[in-house]
Amino acid sequence: MSSDNQFLRSGCPIVNGLDIFGDKWTLVIIRDLVCGKETYSELADSPEKIPTNRLAERLKMLEAENMLVKELYQSKPKRYKYVLTTKGRDILPILQDIAKWGNNYVEGTWIPLEWFMEAT
């Protein structure tokens, strides 16, 4: 049996999701990983220009939450790539819904490519 004390704020599944990704950057990083970015410098290079300390901190948190794994792809010098786990990849429907909402209610926002909105 689990007690509610295990939770930061409450046992609400929405609240527990937000305790992980309820901020302005985490879902932007996951968006980029879904779209095929893999390396730190690719992620840092997005149009939103995430501050690099923020990016490093969020990648560490996402790894600790098992939402991504860090894979060595070059050993000299060491270079890593970031790959979403199923837990991380399953954020996609949330991203698609936010994109729909944004397109409906924030004028002039970019229309995502079809594959992004239809991916499962």
Added chain:
Amino acid sequence: MSSDNQFLRSGCPIVNGLDIFGDKWTLVIIRDLVCGKETYSELADSPEKIPTNRLAERLKMLEAENMLVKELYQSKPKRYKYVLTTKGRDILPILQDIAKWGNNYVEGTWIPLEWFMEAT
């Protein structure tokens, strides 16, 4: 024609959604309003115990974003209730997907009532 300068970070619809509700509390307030809470004290009374300054600030922001309207329901003393607009109510699919994700990946989270998960 709109220029990208109109945007805080970029024209990405996900980013523009997060610029409004990408934090730990805004979607919790919208959850409560969807679930039938209407007054300031009902909202303050949720199990997550939102700090009241945070609640007041988010309600003001949501009103400024036309995601809710403030309606006078008693004049002496003045009492207001908060009612979601269509723009605010259309956050529901996002909440439902976060709830699904939370139930799948955060052990022991509460299972939402059926009406909540099936509402449109």
